[in-house]
Amino acid sequence: MDKSELELTADLAHIDLKEAEYETLGRAVEQMIEYFSRMNEVDVSGLEPTTHALILRNRLRPDVPAEDNLADTLLENAPELEDRFIVIPNVL
């Protein structure tokens, strides 16, 4: 696999890999992708894709507001807060 392919993939996955990781992970990814190519042996004509093994339809709950406010507890886990805002580095 081209290193540029792996770079693009890592970019899409939002992970900054170090040089050494491109080596080791690159080889592991290549090994798995090659293994995946075995799937080409199967005749898939006429087969619909399965996205969910057993679910047959969408399931809705009644359109009634729920009483559940975890907001404050969730914010307790934030690394840095200012009032009820989570602080991050400048975007620009």
Added chain:
Amino acid sequence: MTDKVSKWQRVLESRASRSSYAQIVRERDKKLNVFLEFDPERDAAPEKSDSGTPAGDDSSLLRVPFAVKDNIAVKGFHLSCGSRILDGLISPYTATAVERLKAAGARVVGKTNLDEFGMGSSTENSAFGHTRNPWDLSRVAGGSSGGSAAAVAAGMVPFALGSDTGGSVRQPAAFCGVYGLKPTYGAVSRYGLVAYASSLEVIGVVARTIDLVEAVYGAMCGSDPMDQTSMDATELDLSEYSRGAAAAGSKVATIGVLAGDLGLAPGVARAYALSVERLKRRGYQIVEIVLPTLEYVVPVYYTIATAEASANLARFNGIRYGLRPDFAENPDELVRIARDKGFGDEVKLRVLLGTYVLRSGFQDQYYLRAQKIRTAVRNDLARAFEQVDLILMPAFPTLAFKSGGAAAGEAALDPFQQKVADRFTSTANLAGLPALAFPVSLEEGIPAGMQLMAPPFAENRLFQLGREMEEEFPAPAPPEFPAQWR
């Protein structure tokens, strides 16, 4: 040597009993590294449902301590998923499955070690060290629910919850000599289970007796408004599995076994032959079945699982919780550095793979193709269940292997080999079927287990056969198993 549930029920009854219990467990855990967090005091407060001492009812869960895999949320405990990226995160809520067990009276005493985010077959991929097999400290406990399986096998808790995406409850159960149930997809709510592969995974249970597996499953199962993929057995159209349609009442008569050489290590092959012999002796008809798609199950599983994982793990970015690098120029860099520092190698590999197979230009070739073969797998199994009531298969082609990867030589399995070995367990996940791992024998001094697979919502058949197999060979006790739980 079955667990005396009533003895377990007294373990948490007083501060003194909890304290001596904690001492025993912590001492044992020094060698095993099962618990990421252990505190019998935290959940000890009685619920309104507690009412006096139960009259020795073996299937009651009242005041029974249990452990929970650390990718399942329990309020007030950390939720690490075995990863550095969730450093410091304390769960603000509790998974439905756990809530239901608490409503039945059971109490969480700790969170168990796992392969990071459920990715692995050994519990060597945890950021917090690997969990050792109570039968042989140089061997793995299996994965990804290695901590839960080892906790139960070592007599630290009578049962523990795990999650099973491609075999992660059944394989460690087989490695540790205990029972491991993977329920039907949707039978147990996934609300509170940190998602790895949403269409494949389910919360499962590990225990030393079938009675307890059944009691825990019974308490947990049932549709949950918080999980849209959860359902009751009655909601499913079971006509595809014609014999399965009469699941609840039907008695098991025919067991399917796979034809041909399955590539098993000698110890596993012996256990397989022993199981077939025991079943025949008990009057079951053994029928050879063929599953043509079985040899493609692993690439299909890993294509789908990694694709779903890449989407599910995109949320871990160091912004709202968990690990955050000390310095970053901008939010984009913050995210990239957090994910590089926070994710282990196996997680990075699977996220990259998943991202790759979903890339435009590659989707048809990999992801879509895998989903179509998944349909073929389901069809194969539906066809098989027209002939047989259950399918008997190994849980894994080897016994618990040595830890340490390449350094341990032949006796270890490298990460690629571990993946290829998932073929017997990931089949059930692809089709959403329930399956049970059960102990069969001790081979070379370590446990050998087998696996039974059933049609959707036919867990009763698994319990029925599981009980018969338990009569043949109850869960064995490893060295240093506490005398009071014998």
